[in-house]
Amino acid sequence: MTATQINAGDGMRQTRGAFLLFFLALAAVTAFTLSYGQVALDANQLWSGLFDPQSDPVSAQIVRDIRLPRVATGLLAGAALGVSGVLMQALFRNPMADAWSLGLLAGGQLGVALVVTAAAFAGPAAIAFLTAFKGIGLSVGALAGVALFAVAMVALSRRVGNITLLVVGLMLGFTVQGLVSVVIHFANRVGGRVYSGWNDGTFAATTFDDLAYMTAPIALGVVIAIGSAKGLSAMLLGETYARSMGTDVRRLRILVLGAVVLLVAPVTAYCGPVTFIGLIVPHFARAIARTSQILPLLPLAALSGALLAVSADTVVHLPWEQHFLHLNAILALAGAPVVISLLLLSPSLRGSA
Amino acid sequence: MLTLESLVSGYSNARGVVVGDVSLTLPAGAFVCVIGRNGAGKSTLMRTISGLQSALSGTVLLNGLPIAEMSAIDRARAVSVVTTERVSSPGMRALDVVQLGRQPFTDWRGQLEENDQAIVAEALAAAGASHFSPLAVDSLSDGERQRVMIARALAQTSSVMVLDEITAFLDLPGRVEMMALLRRHARETGKIVLLSSHDLELSLELAEYLWIVDDGVLKHGSPDELMASGALGHAFDSHDVAFDSAAHRFRLRATRA
16 A cells, blocks of 8 residues: 555645646746737836836836736636536546537537627627627627537437547537538628637637636636536546446536536637647646546646647747737647647557547 | 345336346345346346336335435445446546545545545455556456456445446456455445356355346345256256256256257
8 A cells, every 4th residue: 555655645746846837837938928029028128017007108008908818818718628628528538528629619610600690680780799899799609509519419428439429529510610601601791700810719809808707607617617526536437336426427417518618618709719728638637646536637737728828829929920820720739749649659548539 | 234125127118127026135244146147137136226227116225224215425325336337547547446436425525534545445455456556447457457446346335235247357266256355245344245247156156145037037045045946947047058956057958959
């Protein structure tokens, strides 16, 4: 038993060290991306821009009004997606599950496209409203789409295996892509621009007011996630074992699904479909915590999700000569190789997913 | 004490009644082997007794309390279950699995106290799984996995353990060891152990109580009684093999053609 205890202690120490590193890295990346961009600020300008806006109104405007909402959105969205990934992978017992791979984001895309098109039919006033209050208007569509597709995938997951479910999720993505291009055809040009601007995925389109609307559901989702962690740990052994150990599986499934929608839908509504974060972050968390128990994974997944999101966003907003980089392109460049190596190198994934 | 009162297990769909009308009582410390041909309904009966599936009629009482009416937590404290389902999850260590067995007793976080840790360590040792507890479940052999799942059930410290076909993936020494371990556990701790197995001869040798599921009927008694009554032959004899009660084993019938 001593070997086990030492091992568990190692995981704990490693986790504590990881927390420290994550906070330092987050602070460093945040400071860098707040000060660097099309306009480079030095440390003094960053400081006065943040904390003493009267003395340096130009820096203050750049830092507080342009960069800070973007960075805060990235932190929040990354954390929410990281936590949602842990929930999805445990609920579906599928290490490759997340909101994107199982088609939930496709549901959001379809919902948003339908809202945009409906607004185009309703007339210019509706489109003007949508352009002005993009977040709220698109939230409804994203929420309905994500929720609907989530329920459908859970129902399907009880009939088919992991690999089938993943392929169905990806095919749903393609189907929606096709459907959307047909649907958007009926929207006018403004509506099409609203959709494609949203669909690229960005943290830069949010204001502080939007952030407040995002935070409330995400906070609730995180609370439910923490409350469901024990039952989800039991679910790692499958439904029969979870029930035999005292988990009310039906209730757990509904709660976790609700939490996933609360975490994913606001991010999708305000930032567009953001890929890969939910898929790879839980694997980092498990590697650091050296456990698959859900509760210790949640803060690690939130932190590494936030770090990945802000880092990718930093790359997007470097002062490129011709600005053509999208958030999802950077995330794919970082994420896809990680997924491929996980699939090839991990014995459990080679077998089961 | 586990009591079945006119228990009928089965499904409300077309499959209907699987095992009909069983009434019996098992004392604490009973070690029961459940045998029967494939598809006879062993698993259905055992799922019904565990409360994982509702009975068509009748009740299962543990010390006078109906298991089906217990809360999820109380039921988990009353009955633990081991199946053949293959458990696999990235990063999950054997120790994690066994610790999950303490869930009916831990707080909302699943935090293990000192005495939980002690019970987990004891369960790992009893199942002979201590030395691979820090390893990933995915790296273990089938036999080692089964030991881990049994350790998890032991850690659950329930009054009844229901184990369905758990020896199927083990070699002969592994099977004997596992069944002997469970029998010892029942004797020493007063827990009731129900174990279904394909391994007829081993079951006959080790069982204190034998249940034969045959054609929708449960026949129960000591192995000797059931052999003498011809129940065993009725359940398993076929055109080619017949049970030889004197030798406690099956023999090929002399070719008649």
